[in-house]
Amino acid sequence: MIDQVIAFNRGFVERKDYEQYVTDKYPDKRLAVLSCMDTRLTELLPAALGLKNGDAKVIKNAGGLVISPFDSAMRSLIVAIYELGVQEIMVIAHSNCGACRMSYDHFHHEMIARGVTDETLNTIRHCGIDLDAWLEGFKDTPESVRKTVETIKTHPLVPNDIVVRGFIIDSVTGALEEIVD
Numbered sequence: 001m002i003d004q005v006i007a008f009n010r011g012f013v014e015r016k017d018y019e020q021y022v023t024d025k026y027p028d029k030r031l032a033v034l035s036c037m038d039t040r041l042t043e044l045l046p047a048a049l050g051l052k053n054g055d056a057k058v059i060k061n062a063g064g065l066v067i068s069p070f071d072s073a074m075r076s077l078i079v080a081i082y083e084l085g086v087q088e089i090m091v092i093a094h095s096n097c098g099a100c101r102m103s104y105d106h107f108h109h110e111m112i113a114r115g116v117t118d119e120t121l122n123t124i125r126h127c128g129i130d131l132d133a134w135l136e137g138f139k140d141t142p143e144s145v146r147k148t149v150e151t152i153k154t155h156p157l158v159p160n161d162i163v164v165r166g167f168i169i170d171s172v173t174g175a176l177e178e179i180v181d
Contacts, residue, residue, distance in 0.1 A: 023054030030087040031056040032080040034073055034148070036064040036094055040171045045092065048174030057086060063099030063137060064092060065144065066151045078157050088163040091148045093141050095171045100144075102137025141168055145179040 012018065035045055037060040046052070057080045059073055066073045080086040108131075111121070125131060138144035145166035152164045166179040 021053045026084055027054065027056045027080075027086060029055045030085050031090065032077055032086045032088070033058045033090045033092055034064055034066070034077065034152075035060055035092040035169075036097055036099065037061055038094060038097065038171065041094060041169070044171070044174050045169065048169060048176070049090075057084060063097060063102075063144065064094070064148070065099070065138070066148045067134070069151060069155055074152070074155065077152060078155075081158065081162060087161070089152060089165075091145055091152070091164070091166040092169050092176075093145050093167070094169045095141075097141060097171075099137040100141060101139060102135065104132045104135040107131075107135050142179045146181065149179075 029051070031051075033045070033049070033051075033056050035041060035058065041060075046055075046058070049056075051058075057076075059076045059080075061073055066077075068074070077086075077089060080089075108121070112118070121131065145168060149164050149166040152158060153162075158164075167176045168179060169176050
């Protein structure tokens, strides 16, 4: 599959198809969106929000979460604020998310089946990594959005003038539902 992607890319560059996407690194709308990496949202999310290339910084991970105040999603938001001029942040979860009810127990069985040993997993645990927490999903999507919004709003490095709001997008229609306290 990667070789097919590389072959397509060569043609894309040769045809100069990239020209329609040229922009700079600063988001025109001064907006950052934290959302899930779900493939249903790849084109649906920007289309449903009316965003074009260059309008917003879009940060994606499993579940659209900030799982700790100093994880990579939070780091990306801090960079977006201070380096790229972001003034507003949308946290957007989605319906029928695979991260809902995700658990280490499930991953443990899958890892063992794919050749990861319990010895390796125990070594990781002895290094201080809580795999149960790290691979835990969420049970309640609106509550997950509230928690992520609150983590961002109360982060010691996020200025008080940054607007942070949370939403759930329908994975089929793109309809947004705002999640409020």
